[in-house]
Amino acid sequence: MTEFIWWVFAALAIGGAAGMVGGRNPVASLLSLVLTLFSLGVLFVLMQAHFIGVIQIIVYAGAIMVLFLFVIMLLNLGHDYRTDIRNVGWITVGSVLAGFMFWLIARTFLEFEELAVSGPGVLPEAAAEEHGVVGAIAMTLFDEYVVGFELVALLLLAAIIGAMLLAKRRV
């Protein structure tokens, strides 16, 4: 049953991504992307990442996508049905490049055991049994990666100020 759900949502994710790249209307593209992000959230839950799955749906499919939708509607691009897909030359180059990228990724993933720099650490399931689903991430985040956490806080502050300044000023 789990496997069946996995395949359904994997297909939905790919369909949504293709719909986003192919869609003419920016709003339709964005809704396809929301479908992809939601499906990825379900896949995360199926892969023992319950907290990240919920965050994915609330923050990504919710907050960030609403920001995109807000900008599309603010700039009134929802009625823009002129196609913005490039000509055949660009499509050929883009597809070849994407195929090459896929080949590189597949090659890297196939030999990932040789690339792993550290051995198996605490596995998600074991950590969740010990500290709970949220606690497992919190223990790692506030223990080993607390410097990164603080830097991310600074980055968010800089992004807030930068976004306000950029959107206010006339270039």
Place this chain on the structure above:
Amino acid sequence: MLTESLVLSGVLFSIGVAGVMIRRNAIILFMCIELMLNAVNLAFIALAQQIGIEGHVFVFFVMTVAAAEAAVGLAIIISIFRLFETVDIRNFNLLRW
């Protein structure tokens, strides 16, 4: 599920790359970049099952950086739209040559 997840991650990333190449709408280019970030997140989560919970923490960081990037990027797009009245990237040639 590990191999299938990694293949799905590669497929989604490649669709994102193709989207960046063939679209001209700046907002859709941004959405393609978000798709690529999410493909990377999927690979992190899939590998975390074998390598350790650190993968989840990195997904957390990626999401934060993506939120910051979306906020600043959309502010830039609004700013550019005020100047050119369009989001078609063919018109953005101020720094081109």
